[in-house]
């Protein structure tokens with residue numbers, strides 16, 4: 001039966017996992033995603049999960065178990081954060097290279113040093129080129145909805161690529177919201193049955209998984225891997241629509257908030273987008289024609305749709321909760337600015353790194369950005385292209 | 395053997411012809427030295443068989459028979475590990491032929 005439940009972000013991932021009931025769950029606890037693993041262990045102990053629950057000795061091993069189980073033909077999930085994801089690193093590339101549709105819930109958290117347990121996007125952004133699909137969630141409901149859709153996206157025959165579902169550490173992972181939890185049977189029906197193409201357990205068709213590739217095949221294999229994630233946009237769109245028709249909450253590549261007549265826009269992902277929308281409302285009341293765009297899908301990057309949505313703006317500020325030291329702007333900014341390059345008429349685009357290590361971002365900070373955009377709109381001049389928000393400068 | 399384009403490859407780098415490393419003649423990697431088997435002092439201890447990284451030691455009914463030069467890379471491990479005095483495997487100079495590539 002579908003019910004409204006008070007759940008925090010971690011519990012929504014566990015709840016969705018219980019409903020999907022994957023064949024194998026392999027995860028190692030790490031703050032702030034520990035409660036995902038904890039809740040799943042409880043479900044398993046209570047007999048509410050039939051799949052295998054494996055507690056390995058590290059995240060590297062957790063992802064290795066996932067890879068083995070998925071190669072054996074199973075539907076597989078895991079969860080982690082920060083250093084845990086970093087420890088999975090080499091295995092992430094292998095999961096993607098072997099086209100295994102593993103789904104991972106990531107309570108996004110900062111990377112050391114210095115040690116910090118709070119939310120930012122350094123972990124998944126660091127893994128952006130590992131070949132995984134990235135979905136980001138603004139709140140607990142979106143984390144739940146994204147996690148269910150992730151299985152459909154990952155397992156689609158044209159895609160067969162692993163998926164990260166990001167939810168901001170603590171801000172979402174530990175905040176309780178009232179979440180619409182759908183009916184168990186409806187969720188199972190929505191994700192359907194998973195049929196692996198190859199299985200190590202299928203003795204009638206013997207295969208070798210992950211053998212050595214020399215200079216004569218590696219390149220072709222890598223190209224065929226890329227095809228999976230490049231096929232993903234159509235599938236993400238289809239699954240998002242179908243999710244809307246089934247459960248009443250449709251999803252696309254990004255959400256546009258008060259963008260219809262906007263002349264300036266703030267682009268921001270995940271939990272901060274909620275605060276951003278409040279700031280947009282206030283700025284609108286003050287007479288600014290400003291909107292907000294919240295990306296949901298970062299890989300594959302919906303560059304055309306994003307550029308179409310932003311090209312008519314006069315000025316755009318892209319807010320990144322991760323830095324890319326030495327790069328010309330942070331990850332989201334470089335994508336968006338690149339996407340706009342071919343348009344004759346395009347906005348000025350500026351970049352702010354914000355919220356590293358869980359530093360709060362408030363309405364007043366968004367309003368600061370709004371005022372800066374308004375100034376650029378009026379003067380056409382950018383004083384500082386890449387800056388920082390809510391950082392002690394002097 | 396015709397090599398597949400990226401569109402023709404099975405999903406996920408899976409090798410659907412298990413055991414096809416047999417076609418990969420690692421013996422073409424040899425560059426200057428090759429092991430030579432001298433049956434006389436051999437005690438059939440199987441050290442060479444155990445250490446050979448390329449399964450190039452031919453054993454029949456527990457008896458060391460010969461070296462398979464199709465796969466022997468000339469690494470010299472067998473000669474190094476052979477415990478007999480004098481050695482039952484010695485490395486000898488081999489005229490280097492330019493390899494034609496790993497696969498036939």
Ligand code: SF4
Nearest residue numbers: 436437439440442476
């Ligand atoms: S190591 Fe030497 S003695 Fe032992 S089986 Fe091989 S050749 Fe014979």
Ligand code: SF4
Nearest residue numbers: 446466467469470472
């Ligand atoms: S030289 Fe190396 S590859 Fe050749 S037979 Fe001896 S151990 Fe095997």
